[in-house]
Amino acid sequence: MTESLLDLIRRRRTIRHFTDESVSNEEIDTLIELAMCAPTRLNRQPWHFVVVRDKAMQRAIAELLRIHPYIEQASVLIAVCGVPQASSTWLLDVSAATENLLLAATAIGLGAAWVGAPDTTLWNLLEEHLRDTLRIPLDVRIPVLVAVGHPAESPPPHGRHDRFDPRKVHYGVWGNVADELT
Template sequence: MDVLEAILSRRSIRKYTDEPVTDQEIDMILQAAMAAPSSGNARPWHFIVIRNHETLDEIARVHPYAGMLPQAKVAILVCADEKLENHPGRWPQDCAAATENILLAAHAQGLGAVWIGLHPESERMAVAKKLFGLPDSVHALSLVAIGRPNEKKLPPHRFKPERIHIERW
């Protein structure tokens, strides 16, 4: 799958089969995540790979939009260590770019994934900090549920030419 096909056909997948996601697939996804652009090339991200179903179930119990986690075979928590930033306060953009790369890399490998937001909701971030023992300087941006798709969604048509402006508004 080429990059444009991946971008234009990727969908949020919330239903998964019982088939496993391999360590090799996760490794490729994490390589893609770490290839994301970042402010000042700081790359402040850290990733926690979660396969423990008790942990995934716990998150689903406390996060209002994480109901798919009990079905997921794996999830990746995307975090940033503010001590690694070159430009303070830019970690959310850096981690958002890494999260998007995770979604695209999963899709390119035939996996389904969905972005579960944590930042800027302080309660959701606090749950992640406590559950995963994050240091004070580390903040969770997102959690990505991943599995083999058990639903098929058609590519959306989201292009809106009326939102394009040339030279000026």
């Protein structure tokens, strides 16, 4: 692969339309391996990943979330789980792993969408549903679902043109932004 990591990060976009092509077990294994390379506080690695390939289950989740048809369309759904008892920073650690997973998906030509709104009413219902159907223990949280598939859309890469905001960069002290320095 000749693409630089910098360009890969710019190219990662949320994909919400997938083709019918299946994602292989080897590809999923690669995504999770890369997710597990993420940094964690005290190297606790307080995560588990549940790989779901079940259209009926995906449909039930999509219906529960109401606005996410691509969850059903996706070849695979990965429930990214966190273990609060393993680390007080479990949610940060799991988030770092999720970003790694999304970048890995982009790198191997797959598309992915991070879905999650932990501690909202709807998400609490979803977590309960997932815990029941996927047999996830009570002391394990499920803050993130990642829908993975072959992309049927190709949004443009991010970059300075659409993302970089110099007003949000403070040099030395808060408020010292580039506009005022020049």
